[in-house]
Amino acid sequence: MESTIDLNMVNAYVPGRADVGPVTGAMIARRDALLGPAYRLMYERPLHIVRGEGAWLFDPEGRRYLDAYNNVTSLGHCHPTVTEAICRQVRTLATNTRYLHDTILELAGRLLGTVPETDLAHLMLTCTGSEANDLAYRIAKVPTGGTGVIVTDTAYHGITDAVSKFSPSLGVTVDLGEHVRLVPAPRLYHAEGADLSERFTRDVEAAIADLRRHGIRPAALIVDSLFTSDGILPEPAGFLKGAVEAIQRAGGLFIGDEVQPGFGRTGNRFWGFQRHGVKPDIVTMGKPMGNGQPIAGLMATADALAEFGKSSRYFNTFAGNTVSCAAALAVLDTIEQEGLVQQAAKVGKVLRDGIADLAHRHEAIGDVRGAGLFVGVELVSDRSSRAPDRRLTSEVVNRMRDKGVLLSACAMGHNVLKIRPPLVLSTDQAGLVIQALDESLSEAQAASARP
Numbered sequence: 001m002e003s004t005i006d007l008n009m010v011n012a013y014v015p016g017r018a019d020v021g022p023v024t025g026a027m028i029a030r031r032d033a034l035l036g037p038a039y040r041l042m043y044e045r046p047l048h049i050v051r052g053e054g055a056w057l058f059d060p061e062g063r064r065y066l067d068a069y070n071n072v073t074s075l076g077h078c079h080p081t082v083t084e085a086i087c088r089q090v091r092t093l094a095t096n097t098r099y100l101h102d103t104i105l106e107l108a109g110r111l112l113g114t115v116p117e118t119d120l121a122h123l124m125l126t127c128t129g130s131e132a133n134d135l136a137y138r139i140a141k142v143p144t145g146g147t148g149v150i151v152t153d154t155a156y157h158g159i160t161d162a163v164s165k166f167s168p169s170l171g172v173t174v175d176l177g178e179h180v181r182l183v184p185a186p187r188l189y190h191a192e193g194a195d196l197s198e199r200f201t202r203d204v205e206a207a208i209a210d211l212r213r214h215g216i217r218p219a220a221l222i223v224d225s226l227f228t229s230d231g232i233l234p235e236p237a238g239f240l241k242g243a244v245e246a247i248q249r250a251g252g253l254f255i256g257d258e259v260q261p262g263f264g265r266t267g268n269r270f271w272g273f274q275r276h277g278v279k280p281d282i283v284t285m286g287k288p289m290g291n292g293q294p295i296a297g298l299m300a301t302a303d304a305l306a307e308f309g310k311s312s313r314y315f316n317t318f319a320g321n322t323v324s325c326a327a328a329l330a331v332l333d334t335i336e337q338e339g340l341v342q343q344a345a346k347v348g349k350v351l352r353d354g355i356a357d358l359a360h361r362h363e364a365i366g367d368v369r370g371a372g373l374f375v376g377v378e379l380v381s382d383r384s385s386r387a388p389d390r391r392l393t394s395e396v397v398n399r400m401r402d403k404g405v406l407l408s409a410c411a412m413g414h415n416v417l418k419i420r421p422p423l424v425l426s427t428d429q430a431g432l433v434i435q436a437l438d439e440s441l442s443e444a445q446a447a448s449a450r451p
Contacts, residue, residue, distance in 0.1 A: 150221045204221060254278065376417065
């Protein structure tokens with residue numbers, strides 16, 4: 001079984017696989033010449049996007065595409081409240097955290113106010129989620145005296161040198177650290193009735209024991225609380241509790257990676273970890289907090305930060321600048337004023353129920369799962385064996401792109417449709433996603449039946 005995602009993912013452009021036309025081909029060639037070989041493009045036929053509004057993206061010809069994938073612009077593209085806050089602040093003052101300013105203090109108070117049931121006491125800001133997880137790991141090593149990290153087997157936590165070493169989804173060309181231990185992700189669809197809480201706790205305890213056996217002191221267990229790269233695994237709520245207690249009992253910290261599940265996306269609470277009734281030592285967050293403006297960060301307990309703060313000096317020139325903080329405050333205001341947590345619950349249910357109905361006539365739909373506006377659809381070649389159907393998944397992703405609905409795929413088998421639209425998605429737009437999926441599955445099935 002493949003344990004990592006290769007470079008040619010199911011939604012990636014591969015030169016020569018599809019006819020992209022002369023104009024797009026020339027643009028791709030220019031991009032390759034100027035940006036080099038490391039960048040990737042989405043979809044067999046890449047998109048040229050020139051404008052965004054709400055859940056819509058537009059190409060140069062004015063054709064619109066429903067963005068059912070982009071988590072970064074969590075409130076939708078070019079949300080007027082956020083863009084106005086950015087413009088207003090950049091006309092007034094753009095400076096860093098070496099100066100006193102009310103904006104960052106208001107932001108810290110608002111964010112810490114979302115986690116009253118925890119001991120999280122301080123906010124530190126970065127520019128990206130990768131930086132936030134890098135800083136979280138750096139912090140965790142100080143009070144624990146350890147370096148060992150435990151992650152799930154297809155996890156993604158970022159691209160810095162330190163964090164890439166515990167992001168197995170980056171692929172076999174990116175080496176994992178000797179201090180890293182992988183545990184199986186909690187895949188309920190494949191659990192065959194096993195108690196996931198007990199199993200995940202046992203796996204984390206075994207990883208802790210193996211680290212110690214090799215003379216490595218555990219520093220942290222870090223998980224994305226919806227296990228996004230592992231295939232979007234939300235259930236059963238509460239199964240994380242035993243594993244969190246295990247790492248904390250072993251002297252390590254629990255880091256809740258909320259870059260993708262955070263800011264109301266799960267539809268019932270503000271943060272994904274809150275569904276599990278756990279108390280993280282550190283919670284990291286990413287660019288959705290600024291609707292795409294480069295702001296990210298972490299919240300940490302006083303205990304986690306005490307020794308680090310005494311021995312280390314933290315400064316990040318752009319992180320916490322007044323413009324980005326203004327954007328983040330506008331995001332918090334909008335989530336509250338527009339009732340977007342409730343919106344995520346309502347529209348997410350429409351999505352899940354509608355796709356679950358499709359399973360009655362599409363045998364390839366093995367499982368439909370999710371929380372709020374985060375939905376995973378597992379496509380299988382056989383329901384009895386639950387074998388992943390990567391080929392079909394790739395075809396569906398690209399057929400939906402051609403129908404004007406953008407999504408992606410994830411999981412170890414590369415066979416889970418990843419539906420993660422902006423929180424402003426409407427019920428009518430959810431219906432478009434369901435319709436496009438229905439049509440794409442039907443067309444793919446008909447195409448495979450032709451001799």
